[in-house]
Amino acid sequence: MTKTAPPAATPVSLITNVRVADGRHVDVAIADGRIAALGAALPRQDAVRIEDGAGALLLPGFVEGHTHLDKTNWGLPWYRNEVGARLTDRIENERHWRARSGHDAGTQSLALARAFVQMGTTRVRTHVDIDTDAGLRHLDGVLATRDTLRDVLEMQIVAFPQSGLLGRPGTAELLDRALAAGADVLGALDPALIDGDPVKSLDLSFEIAQRHGKPIDIHLHEPGEVGAFTLGLLLDRVAALGMQGQVVVSHAFCLGALPERERDALLERLAALRVALLTTAPAAVPVPPLAACREHGVTLFGGNDGIRDTWTPYGSPDMLERAMLIAMRYGLRRDDDLALAFDCVSSVAAHACGFADYGLQPGARADLVLVDADTLAHAIVARPPRRLVVSNGRVVARDGVLVDL
Incomplete structure (x- = not known):
């Protein structure tokens, strides 16, 4: 037939x-x-x-503020997740699995990007692994997806060092090449707990970003006081280098666990430096407080993180679902409060990522x-x-x- x-x-x-x-x-x-x-x-x-x-x-049209198109198994047979609980377990498991299975970032990112468009998303910021084993292979695949869908999906690509910046020699050079090849934003990851030297890690990240004239979007999973220390160092560099309005801190779990006085001092600095926060509104860890962020004038927007990959079986290209999950995580029940959750995947996300004419x-x-x-x-x-x-x-x-x- x-x-x-x-x-x-x-x-x-x-x-x-x-x-x-x-x-x-x-x-x-x-x-x-x-x-x-x-x-x-x-x-x-x-x-x-x-x-x-x-x-x-x-x-x-909806805005996906933080996902990983290159990692997804969308449309593939179910991946049986038996990975350990540590962040490093997930990183190593994913690297080995992608190499062993022949996972194709181009094919998979296109499948998930098309699903996003089908569900109403027209702007996406995606992080793409830049890895000393894979080189720029994952980036090349996602660049091809961006080109294929360029007329209907505006895509920002973040060159993301999933294993950190300092631990694997050659990563900084690959990030340079990724930004020169078409990545829009420089990514970073846990300068203290992954790289082990937050000063050196942040200095190098900001040096690379400034060399290319690119903004920064950093994954900051570091908890409590460690995360607060790293965040303070990051804000020092934003101020010193004049990068106000050019930095996003993704996850920022530490802001959900600090004493109110310390938290509010950081929120005031975030607002003054126009540093935005991204949350996926996970259920099991602290999250940046939505009400306090709004009170202090801090931009907080939303995204999925990974979708159906080796890290997580969860996630969906339906940003209305992500808005609902954000609302549930923050206890939003009134109709006007639910509108705030929608803002996190629409106007606020567009502003935070720099998507124009929205x-x-x-x-x-x-x-x-x-x-x-x-x-x-x-x-x-x-x-x-x-x-x-x-x-x-x-x-x-x-x-x-x-x-x-």
């Missing part, structure tokens, strides 16, 4: 009869991949292709998601199929089915 090919992505010029979060019924006019107008009863005569929204809820306003890139839900809170909790996904002004998914990209 001949299998019917999915329809190709097509531009749309007008979406009629949709509802925005405040309940208003509006139309959305699109031109050259951007929102040209948003309002009631927009003119139809100039529209070449019209989509009837049928009263669906209109949302902006949102539901004229001039923004036309990245739109239609769902059958009464309200934003309902959409987060029910996570209905995506009736329509538009990216860069093109229909890329309809009724939960990805078009031919």
Whole structure:
């Protein structure tokens, strides 16, 4: 039996009869991949292709602020996880498994990236392992995925030293090459507990980043006082080198375990230096406090981390699910509080990562998601199929089915 090919992505010029979060019924006019107008009863005569929204809820395209596309086993047979409990156990297990199995970062990152688009995500920041065994092989695969989907998925790539910067000679040189080859952001990992010398590690990371004129996104799993010490050193360098607004601290578990006075002092510095925090809202470890971050003006946004890889069986390309998990972790129940969780995977994430022209306003890139839900809170909790996904002004998914990209 001949299998019917999915329809190709097509531009749309007008979406009629949709509802925005405040309940208003509006139309959305699109031109050259951007929102040209948003309002009631927009003119139809100039529209070449019209989509009837049928009263669906209109949302902006979602933003995945922290994932690892290169690691995923999405679509592969189930990986049986028997790895040890330590961070180093997971790192070594993954390296050996990827080499032994022939895991292909290009094929796998494309599979998961397409699933993100299908579920309404149009901007992604992904960390990619830069490893002295694999060299730039994983980066090459993800660069190919970015190129394949460049018209419908805006992707930032973080060159990430999964084994740390100092422990494996040649890592710094590989990071240099990765940034020169097209990575957008320099990654780093636990300068004290993995590298063993936070001063030397941070100095080298900032030196590499500044040499290439790139921002930094550091994984900071270090707990309590150790993490606070490392965070303080990092903030010293942000201030000294004028890198305000160019650094993200991912995870930052220490901020969820410190005494309030010490925590708040760090939050004040984070806010003043415009250093953003990323949380995946894990259930089993401390997390940066959402309310205190908002009180001090610290940007806190969300992401999945790994999805179906050797580290974890969890994760999903549905950012409405991640918003729900963030809301659950922080005890958000009111509808207006659930909206804060959605901000973590939409506007706040776009701002923190530096994705431009985002949102539901004229001039923004036309990245739109239609769902059958009464309200934003309902959409987060029910996570209905995506009736329509538009990216860069093109229909890329309809009724939960990805078009031919």
